Amino acid sequence: MLTKKQRDLLIFIKDYIQNTCLSPSFEEMNAGLDIKSKSGIHRLINALVERGFLARLPNKARALEVRKLPENVSSPSNSNTPAGRASAAPPKNNDAEEVAQLPLYGKIAAGTPIEALRQEHDMIGIPMGMLGVQPCYALTVEGDSMIKAGIMDGDIVVIEKCDRASDGEIVVALVDEEKVTLKRLRREIGSIVLMPENDAYQPIRLAPNRVRIQGRLRSLLRSY
Template sequence: MLTRKQIELLKLIHTRMEKDGVAPSFDEMKDALDLRSKSGIHRLITALEERGFIRRLPHRARAIEVLKLPDALGKTGFEAQVIDGGGSSKPAQPVQAMPVEAASLTLPVMGRIAAGTPIEAISEPMRDIAVPGAMLSGRGEHYALEVQGDSMIDLGINDGDIVVIREQTTADNGDIVVALVDDLEATLKRFRKQEGMIALEAANPAYETRLLPASRVKVQGRLVGLIRSY
């Protein structure tokens, strides 16, 4: 099953190929899908290629061949029903794991995120995972991460769980975010901003709050869902 963004990109490529005989540029894809960077387009292209929907032709610029379309889309029209994600309130209570339902979408698991000692920043997808469509909060790109560590256990986020993240660069006080520190290490913590400083709060008394200058912290996304591993 394809994600909403994968379907949108496949539709864009197919329509442009039918009209002009050439695929759109990565910049055009980025703008059309309202993504912040071309790295997101690269992930979508790779996912479509791995699933056999497109093929990139070597040594040729913008050379992409559409091999097939999802059955639900047919060859024209692109009228498939894709589940919309409802709005999500900020987690004031422990995060509740959500069962994976039949009506699900796939997201890339982009590596492990530290709920403890920060680990190296997220890089390449590890695998895909099915998540309930209702977990996807609002517009924007989503991805998943595997939790490593126990610093967020008091909010019900355990070692080995999968967290669903919506990509965004801002956060409100109290949000649980993926924070990139010094462009080197990534961690999952509660976010608070105070007088030019960022507090990254654990939800485990065994871990101290990290207080860092705002210039050293970049928000990479906000937690919108959790899948429990048993």
């Protein structure tokens, strides 16, 4: 039997993942349940994990996964995943999910192109359910330009390698062969627009020959 707050938090997390395919941050859970302290949310999460309703994915950067729901609450569905959103790992019945080791190339921000980072990089374990068919790599997000897409500073994004993407997808874009950024892709006549998801930032409008796509957002891990 869950308490009202435990049930409310579980439903909030379920709905958030269903709508965004991302785990909510502590701040979002605090606001959603009108709870003032992170410790209160932390205790509720621990209780839901102990009762088998939630699971933390087995990585340093942890993400939440809904394992089961109370009666009369519908299960989350991935059938309406929005374009350009990170895909959440599907629920598993086993506790030891297979993990793949991906290269963690560094921070995605203005700076060194991804190719230059491949000589030295760390590795990170990512659940197989969060990967695509094509090879993937991981990057650490630096900055808040994509917060309205649920992507926060410090998140680790899993990127599926590709050199083409559809309008509306969130992509890793290499600009002028020297600056890498994570933005939503939009095409206009004669230009490529890299759209932020934060009103404090302006769209980046460039000639197509100045932009090279290096991957699309596949999924995301968040530390708790």
